[in-house]
Amino acid sequence: MIEVFKTKNIGFCFGVKRAIKMVIKEAESNDKIYTIGPIIHNPQMVGMLAQKGIKPVMDIKNITDGVIVFRTHGIKKEEEDFVKQRGLKYIDATCPFVKKVRRHAIMLKKMGYKVVIVGEKEHPEVKSVLSYLDNDGIVLQKPEIIDFRKIGVVSQTTLEKEYVLDIVKELLKEAKELRFFNTICDNTWIRKQEASNLAQKVDLMIIVGGKNSSNTTKLYETVKKIQPKTYHIETDEDMDKDWFKGIKRVGITGGASTPDFLIDMVERQVKNF
Numbered sequence: 001m002i003e004v005f006k007t008k009n010i011g012f013c014f015g016v017k018r019a020i021k022m023v024i025k026e027a028e029s030n031d032k033i034y035t036i037g038p039i040i041h042n043p044q045m046v047g048m049l050a051q052k053g054i055k056p057v058m059d060i061k062n063i064t065d066g067v068i069v070f071r072t073h074g075i076k077k078e079e080e081d082f083v084k085q086r087g088l089k090y091i092d093a094t095c096p097f098v099k100k101v102r103r104h105a106i107m108l109k110k111m112g113y114k115v116v117i118v119g120e121k122e123h124p125e126v127k128s129v130l131s132y133l134d135n136d137g138i139v140l141q142k143p144e145i146i147d148f149r150k151i152g153v154v155s156q157t158t159l160e161k162e163y164v165l166d167i168v169k170e171l172l173k174e175a176k177e178l179r180f181f182n183t184i185c186d187n188t189w190i191r192k193q194e195a196s197n198l199a200q201k202v203d204l205m206i207i208v209g210g211k212n213s214s215n216t217t218k219l220y221e222t223v224k225k226i227q228p229k230t231y232h233i234e235t236d237e238d239m240d241k242d243w244f245k246g247i248k249r250v251g252i253t254g255g256a257s258t259p260d261f262l263i264d265m266v267e268r269q270v271k272n273f
């Protein structure tokens with residue numbers, strides 16, 4: 001029988017747990033709840049919430065009643081303004097760590113720094129932070145020199161410290177003054193450490209999480225470098241029995257937005273192979 005090992009930090013992170021709890025509580029007394037975009041990057045959980053009447057909408061202007069949920073990654077400033085101007089009911093489920101990125105970025109701008117957000121241009125968290133700067137900021141995904149002397153840097157919460165530091169070091173080549181707020185979420189780092197350690201002790205690793213989840217994808221990329229037999233799956237149905245031929249020890253971990261029930265299903269299925 002295959003032995004299964006899981007990382008200590010598995011299942012929802014603090015921010016996701018908090019957001020899901022908030023919406024499920026609201027759903028007890030309200031049957032029209034909308035999230036702007038998916039509340040978290042996990043299609044299976046978003047599907048489960050939809051059955052409780054919690055539905056993602058892409059355009060906030062289509063909402064005229066019900067309760068609007070500001071998702072964990074944060075929403076854009078213009079969306080928040082729209083909700084407040086219309087007097088719509090809302091729940092702010094933005095992760096407090098994401099709000100910290102925003103707070104530092106706004107403060108740096110007020111202090112006269114050119115704000116650099118290290119992160120993925122298309123990630124909702126980055127788009128949200130940028131919008132609170134009235135789009136007056138620079139998003140950097142790779143080391144680049146920019147023509148500003150006074151630079152303030154924040155980072156997307158789910159990035160690797162080394163990756164962010166490489167970009168900061170490059171900025172220092174031209175900057176006369178640079179302030180850097182380390183806004184990387186510890187949870188992401190801890191999960192990577194635990195997964196990397198586990199990957200060295202097993203014959204195969206399974207990373208469970210949404211294919212649209214940035215932190216899950218990065219977790220997969222990190223672990224794959226250590227254990228070539230690493231697979232990123234969304235559910236137990238994505239697994240192939242052939243992967244497990246001759247395998248004795250399997251490690252399982254998941255991204256910050258992966259619910260426990262998906263992990264449990266994967267664990268059961270692996271033990272059945």
Ligand code: SF4
Pocket residue numbers: 013014015016072095096097098157158185186187188215256
């Ligand atoms: S990974 Fe960190 S920043 Fe992102 S939602 Fe979870 S606790 Fe918040």
